[in-house]
Amino acid sequence: MHDTVDKTDQSALVLRGLGVSYGVIQAVRGLELTVNRGEIVTLIGPNGAGKSSTLMATVGLADREGTVELLGQDVSEFGTEQLVRAGLTLSPEGRRIFPYLTIAENLRLGGATAKNPKEIEQRMLERFPKLRARYTQTAGTLSGGEQQMLAIARALMSDPKVVLLDEPSLGLAPKIVDAIFETIADLKTLGISVLLVEQDVERALQIADRGYVMSHGEIQVQGSSSDLLTNTDLKDMFFGERK
Numbered sequence: 465m466h467d468t469v470d471k472t473d474q475s476a477l478v479l480r481g482l483g484v485s486y487g488v489i490q491a492v493r494g495l496e497l498t499v500n501r502g503e504i505v506t507l508i509g510p511n512g513a514g515k516s517s518t519l520m521a522t523v524g525l526a527d528r529e530g531t532v533e534l535l536g537q538d539v540s541e542f543g544t545e546q547l548v549r550a551g552l553t554l555s556p557e558g559r560r561i562f563p564y565l566t567i568a569e570n571l572r573l574g575g576a577t578a579k580n581p582k583e584i585e586q587r588m589l590e591r592f593p594k595l596r597a598r599y600t601q602t603a604g605t606l607s608g609g610e611q612q613m614l615a616i617a618r619a620l621m622s623d624p625k626v627v628l629l630d631e632p633s634l635g636l637a638p639k640i641v642d643a644i645f646e647t648i649a650d651l652k653t654l655g656i657s658v659l660l661v662e663q664d665v666e667r668a669l670q671i672a673d674r675g676y677v678m679s680h681g682e683i684q685v686q687g688s689s690s691d692l693l694t695n696t697d698l699k700d701m702f703f704g705e706r707k
């Protein structure tokens with residue numbers, strides 16, 4: 465471990481003053497967010513709120529202002545690959561897999577920096593038997609839902625300490641959504657900290673310890689999942705149209 469890592473610090477990920485702009489559009493403003501070690505935290509909000517921008521900026525895939533702290537270490541200047549090595553991985557929105565590589569190759573690439581890739585792969589293949597059945601097939605031939613599964617499995621192959629999941633259940637059949645949420649719950653038992661962006665707000669809050677609600681690029685409300693689940697204003701304000 466690096467000298468500057470503070471092992472007494474209970475935080476896994478701390479974002480301070482995070483700002484993201486695309487030209488004149490300011491997508492995220494002054495965002496402050498903490499994920500403690502072993503916690504599942506959900507970031508929810510309507511379309512266009514700035515959730516994906518927040519995750520992308522955290523892993524250096526979008527220009528940003530502000531600082532990022534990982535396991536007590538300031539990693540603001542780290543590039544994306546350096547962050548993966550330090551234990552921070554993003555499973556991005558949409559299916560970002562390599563379509564011309566096989567499932568096995570996609571997983572292997574994801575696990576390139578891990579110490580125990582075979583062990584993690586076994587865990588992923590047990591959780592997602594479809595990936596085992598199609599192991600030597602090119603990933604582009606998988607259905608949309610299966611590609612999404614592969615994208616998540618690949619992100620977890622890097623053996624992250626902190627994982628950012630952007631809408632992992634998007635477009636998936638209910639049974640596969642169940643497998644995804646079970647996997648997220650597993651991560652907690654493995655001591656992995658999770659920042660989860662999810663459209664299925666209720667389900668996200670059921671699995672999370674705490675939540676942040678953002679709209680128009682800013683955090684509007686934060687609290688324990690149980691408080692947010694029973695917050696009627698919240699339902700009317702942000703999710704009324706969906707439920």
Ligand SMILES: Nc1ncnc2c1ncn2[C@@H]1O[C@H](COP(=O)(O)OP(=O)(O)OP(=O)(O)O)[C@@H](O)[C@H]1O
Nearest residue numbers: 486489491509510511512513514515516517518557
């Ligand atoms: N690459 C980009 N260039 C320009 N504007 C962008 C870019 N990416 C996002 N935006 C804008 O930034 C704002 C926030 O987008 P973002 O994707 O972060 O929202 P989101 O909360 O993830 O929404 P959704 O729930 O629809 O995924 C939106 O107004 C969007 O149009």
Ligand SMILES: [Mg+2]
Nearest residue numbers: 515516517557
């Ligand atoms: Mg998004």
